[in-house]
């Protein structure tokens with residue numbers, strides 16, 4: 133089992149542990165990179181970026197940005213990127229590595245945190261989230277909030293069979309997205325169980 137797993141799920145009791153802060157604090161001591169998130173060669177990441185390449189988004193939020201390796205790839209000379217993560221340690225590392233991006237520690241499962249941030253920012257053009265919704269119990273409510281404040285939405289998520297995480301199936305995820313957005317691309321990687329959905333708000 134990878135070194136980070138014990139901080140994420142209690143596999144025996146099939147429950148979220150979600151101790152992301154301790155996990156990031158222990159990365160350097162125990163010498164691991166949680167989820168190999170610095171490895172941007174992973175196919176689903178290449179696909180995410182290939183889809184987004186055709187668009188220009190002036191304001192982007194990266195939900196659950198971890199140490200910022202994907203936020204960094206979304207940043208261009210002329211746009212604004214804000215990475216959000218529950219772990220202050222991850223945010224500190226990301227900020228140190230990528231000073232031209234803003235990072236903020238917040239728990240997006242508390243929907244009011246996300247909505248008040250969106251109110252302050254006056255909305256955004258893209259909400260991007262990679263490998264996060266499995267840990268967000270209120271992901272359906274969060275999707276509604278995202279649709280109120282962002283023109284576009286991209287999610288990339290690993291959904292195994294019989295998942296412990298809160299997103300229980302690809303169908304469930306896509307149905308919920310379709311309630312709030314119009315789907316532009318929906319890609320399933322059948323051997324690795326990754327799902328990518330890119331969507332735009334209805335009526336734009």
Ligand SMILES: C[S@@+](CC[C@H](N)C(=O)[O-])C[C@H]1O[C@@H](n2cnc3c(N)ncnc32)[C@H](O)[C@@H]1O
Nearest residue numbers: 152169196197198217218239240241262263267
């Ligand atoms: C699998 S990592 C994904 C990191 C990055 N997005 C990527 O794809 O490489 C999941 C991230 O979600 C963050 N996270 C989990 N629950 C969260 C919450 N309630 N609010 C904000 N971030 C959360 C974790 O701290 C972790 O950095």
